[in-house]
Amino acid sequence: MAKFTQQAIMYSLLKLLQEKPIDKIxxxxxCELCEINRNTFYYYYSDIYQVLEELxxxxxxxxxxxxxxxKNFYEEYLQKYHLVLEYKKAVFHLYNSKNRDMILKYFxxxxxxxxxxxxxxxxxxxxxxxxxxxxxxxxxxxSMIGNTLRWLQHGMxxxxxxxxxxxxxxxxxTIKALIAQIEKEKSKN
Numbered sequence: 001m002a003k004f005t006q007q008a009i010m011y012s013l014l015k016l017l018q019e020k021p022i023d024k025i026x027x028x029x030x031c032e033l034c035e036i037n038r039n040t041f042y043y044y045y046s047d048i049y050q051v052l053e054e055l056x057x058x059x060x061x062x063x064x065x066x067x068x069x070x071k072n073f074y075e076e077y078l079q080k081y082h083l084v085l086e087y088k089k090a091v092f093h094l095y096n097s098k099n100r101d102m103i104l105k106y107f108x109x110x111x112x113x114x115x116x117x118x119x120x121x122x123x124x125x126x127x128x129x130x131x132x133x134x135x136x137x138x139x140x141x142x143s144m145i146g147n148t149l150r151w152l153q154h155g156m157x158x159x160x161x162x163x164x165x166x167x168x169x170x171x172x173x174t175i176k177a178l179i180a181q182i183e184k185e186k187s188k189n
Contacts, residue, residue, distance in 0.1 A: 006044050008034040010055040013048065017090030022048065022097050052099060056106045059083055063110045073118055074168035080114050081164060084148065088156055095152045107148060112141045122175050132182050139178070140171055
């Protein structure tokens with residue numbers, strides 16, 4: 001029952017974030033939405049920001065633990081960004097709050113994890129070092145996160161699904177060339 005109540009509190013906050021910024025949400029709003037009393041809320045959490053932190057931590061852990069194999073980079077990218085796709089307004093409100101660092105941490109943790117998995121598949125049979133793999137992972141992860149942040153900064157006007165598709169196409173079109181170039185430069189040294 002405790003886990004269910006905590007989940008209800010977290011997802012009530014997420015639902016409320018779809019409607020308004022976090023600094024406009026009260027404990028009373030959360031309690032009313034998930035039909036609990038204030039004592040129950042405070043039994044589990046000290047404030048709304050602890051709920052937010054726990055929610056993002058939970059979503060990150062769920063994403064990192066997932067071992068499902070996807071057909072391609074694009075499908076996994078869509079799945080990893082499900083929070084952004086399903087709760088656009090909530091992510092927008094978090095990005096524009098003093099708690100921006102929490103949503104940025106989520107983006108970095110989730111993106112780097114799945115990008116590294118694909119980079120490691122591409123470097124099989126190459127002589128790339130762990131530093132090279134980290135560089136390639138960060139190169140693509142930062143590009144994806146940067147484009148997502150630009151999308152948020154511009155009021156989410158374009159389709160995030162389209163942006164994810166374009167980033168996936170860019171990854172597929174350039175990953176082999178980048179790896180080959182790094183190998184070529186390593187062989188010169």
